[in-house]
Amino acid sequence: MPEIKVTPLGAGQDVGRSCILVTIGGKNIMLDCGMHMGYNDDRRFPDFSYITDGPLTDYLDCIIISHFHLDHCGALPYMTEMVGYNGPIYMTQPTKALCPVLLEDMRKVAVERKGETNFFTSVMIKDCMKKVVTVTLHETLQVDSDLEIKAYYAGHVLGAAMFHIRVGSQSLVYTGDYNMTPDRHLGAAWIDKCRPDLLISESTYATTIRDSKRCRERDFLKKVHDAVDRGGKVLIPVFALGRVQELCILLDTYWDRMNLKVPIYFTMGLAETANKYYRMFITWTNQKIRRTFVHRNMFDFKHIKPFDKSYMDNPGPMVVFATPGMLHAGLSLAIFKKWASNANNMVIMPGYCVQGTVGHKILNGAKKIDFENRTSVEVNLTVEYMSFSAHADAKGIMQLIRHCEPKNVMLVHGENAKMEFLKQKIMQEFNINCYKPGNGETSIIPVSIDLDVEVSLPLLKHTMALPTSSSSSSSSSSSSSSSSSSSRGNNTEENRTKKQKVLHGVLIMKNNNLRIVGVNEAWGDLGVTAHNLRFTERIEVDETGPVPALTSALHTLLSQKLGSSQVQAVNEFQLSVADSVFINIQDDEPGKTILLSWTHQDEGLGSKLLDIIKSNYKKS
Ligand SMILES: [Zn+2]
Numbered sequence: 001m002p003e004i005k006v007t008p009l010g011a012g013q014d015v016g017r018s019c020i021l022v023t024i025g026g027k028n029i030m031l032d033c034g035m036h037m038g039y040n041d042d043r044r045f046p047d048f049s050y051i052t053d054g055p056l057t058d059y060l061d062c063i064i065i066s067h068f069h070l071d072h073c074g075a076l077p078y079m080t081e082m083v084g085y086n087g088p089i090y091m092t093q094p095t096k097a098l099c100p101v102l103l104e105d106m107r108k109v110a111v112e113r114k115g116e117t118n119f120f121t122s123v124m125i126k127d128c129m130k131k132v133v134t135v136t137l138h139e140t141l142q143v144d145s146d147l148e149i150k151a152y153y154a155g156h157v158l159g160a161a162m163f164h165i166r167v168g169s170q171s172l173v174y175t176g177d178y179n180m181t182p183d184r185h186l187g188a189a190w191i192d193k194c195r196p197d198l199l200i201s202e203s204t205y206a207t208t209i210r211d212s213k214r215c216r217e218r219d220f221l222k223k224v225h226d227a228v229d230r231g232g233k234v235l236i237p238v239f240a241l242g243r244v245q246e247l248c249i250l251l252d253t254y255w256d257r258m259n260l261k262v263p264i265y266f267t268m269g270l271a272e273t274a275n276k277y278y279r280m281f282i283t284w285t286n287q288k289i290r291r292t293f294v295h296r297n298m299f300d301f302k303h304i305k306p307f308d309k310s311y312m313d314n315p316g317p318m319v320v321f322a323t324p325g326m327l328h329a330g331l332s333l334a335i336f337k338k339w340a341s342n343a344n345n346m347v348i349m350p351g352y353c354v355q356g357t358v359g360h361k362i363l364n365g366a367k368k369i370d371f372e373n374r375t376s377v378e379v380n381l382t383v384e385y386m387s388f389s390a391h392a393d394a395k396g397i398m399q400l401i402r403h404c405e406p407k408n409v410m411l412v413h414g415e416n417a418k419m420e421f422l423k424q425k426i427m428q429e430f431n432i433n434c435y436k437p438g439n440g441e442t443s444i445i446p447v448s449i450d451l452d453v454e455v456s457l458p459l460l461k462h463t464m465a466l467p468t469s470s471s472s473s474s475s476s477s478s479s480s481s482s483s484s485s486s487s488r489g490n491n492t493e494e495n496r497t498k499k500q501k502v503l504h505g506v507l508i509m510k511n512n513n514l515r516i517v518g519v520n521e522a523w524g525d526l527g528v529t530a531h532n533l534r535f536t537e538r539i540e541v542d543e544t545g546p547v548p549a550l551t552s553a554l555h556t557l558l559s560q561k562l563g564s565s566q567v568q569a570v571n572e573f574q575l576s577v578a579d580s581v582f583i584n585i586q587d588d589e590p591g592k593t594i595l596l597s598w599t600h601q602d603e604g605l606g607s608k609l610l611d612i613i614k615s616n617y618k619k620s
Pocket residue numbers: 067069156177
């Protein structure tokens with residue numbers, strides 16, 4: 001039984017460091033190559049030595065990267081340039097443009113700010129990106145003669161894609177991160193009804209069914225408004241290419257409507273990065289942005305102004321959007337350190353934070369954060385979490401499964417307890433297997449092989465023209481035929497078409513193709529001549545007279561039994577019956593031998609003749 005083997009090297013019962021090793025139809029593929037943002041040691045990168053003792057390039061057929069978030073691509077230069085991999089890497093055009101930007105950003109934080117030594121260089125990032133092959137949405141790309149991949153729009157962030165991977169009749173879908181509902185700047189994820197053997201889905205929000213978008217937005221605006229009303233400062237840590245566009249549009253409109261004067265800032269780097277890439281990949285955004293973007297800058301807001309570092313110490317209320325989103329480094333962390341001890345202030349985390357980051361710690365109620373340089377801050381400000389991050393929620397995941405109809409589901413990129421809940425739900429609702437392997441744990445998913453067999457048209461026509469025998473129609477298993485049996489005689493067109501027919505043919509395997517054809521077609525197709533199969537029976541008898549006398553006696557006997565038109569004398573020692581059964585008489589002193597020969601098509605007639613002769617000419 002063929003099987004698909006899946007081993008997560010990261011994101012198995014965990015969020016962060018997505019890296020999933022898949023073997024399908026003899027091909028080895030790595031899905032994403034992420035890093036764990038919560039660790040600074042070896043646990044940061046996947047353990048590539050697990051894959052093979054030999055060179056990675058010999059073992060892996062390709063790497064596929066779903067989107068630019070570092071927990072999906074952060075380990076890529078380490079793997080290709082430091083561990084060593086020279087094979088192809090597939091990603092979309094926007095991901096290829098944005099990956100190196102985020103990688104370089106992270107490298108700077110790690111090497112220049114934290115002073116790490118064993119880290120990839122800028123040159124390595126560039127060399128790594130040279131190995132990237134870009135894929136266009138909905139275009140089937142042949143990795144080699146057997147392996148093909150196809151990308152679909154995933155929403156989530158600019159350039160994010162889901163991948164359909166196929167080897168022969170086996171296939172799987174890897175979602176990466178995706179969002180099933182459209183937002184202000186991106187569309188919703190979409191995929192063909194491709195019925196894969198396996199769907200590997202993220203499950204970040206496996207148990208969350210998010211309240212309506214409008215509720216969430218009202219809640220967010222109220223919280224910001226209340227905080228600035230009491231004179232507090234509000235920090236919103238964001239990623240330049242994530243939710244920030246959504247939130248800015250929302251806040252700007254609200255400030256206008258409420259006629260608020262409190263300053264809102266965004267950090268310059270953030271706006272520049274966002275503008276540049278949204279402009280470059282405008283076709284990946286949603287319709288509305290495409291229409292308005294021609295006229296305005298993504299950060300051309302009435303109330304939101306560029307931020308200067310010196311503003312951090314300004315007295316009075318303000319709202320600041322700053323990167324990065326999980327408070328693990330950079331300006332957002334610097335501002336947090338300044339503002340954290342004041343109970344009047346507020347930080348709003350608009351997305352998921354991976355374990356180990358400051359964002360994750362404060363969301364879990366930490367009241368004091370220790371930093372590596374032995375400093376620490378008291379957390380007195382209000383910590384709010386608003387799920388604006390564009391992942392599918394439980395409803396979205398179920399919706400995707402319903403739409404793409406996989407034969408098995410695997411959950412990754414989620415927390416174990418939440419995945420377990422969703423797993424039970426999936427198995428109940430869809431009656432299919434659901435897996436959720438941990439890191440380093442291999443799941444083996446058996447797949448059945450579907451073979452496409454072509455049937456020749458002449459054979460089909462011939463079969464359809466044959467009268468349906470009563471026994472074959474009664475063997476019909478369709479429920480409608482049994483219900484119609486009460487109205488026997490009412491032989492409607494519908495009833496006739498439901499009758500089953502048995503098709504007799506020859507199965508031909510040629511040029512990797514399977515066809516069922518008629519016998520004569522098969523001879524022509526294969527260039528062989530027909531063989532005739534004949535059976536011959538020897539009957540020894542005690543007759544002592546001359547051979548012609550026995551021939552004549554047999555002629556008379558058989559004519560009586562079968563009708564004289566059936567039996568012909570060929571010569572003095574040979575008869576033929578129905579032109580196909582032959583009877584030869586040989587003189588075998590002292591008796592005679594009758595040789596009876598018939599084709600397998602005339603099995604009935606042959607046996608009958610054998611019975612007649614044997615019962616009339618017994619050897620004593
Ligand atoms: Zn993501």
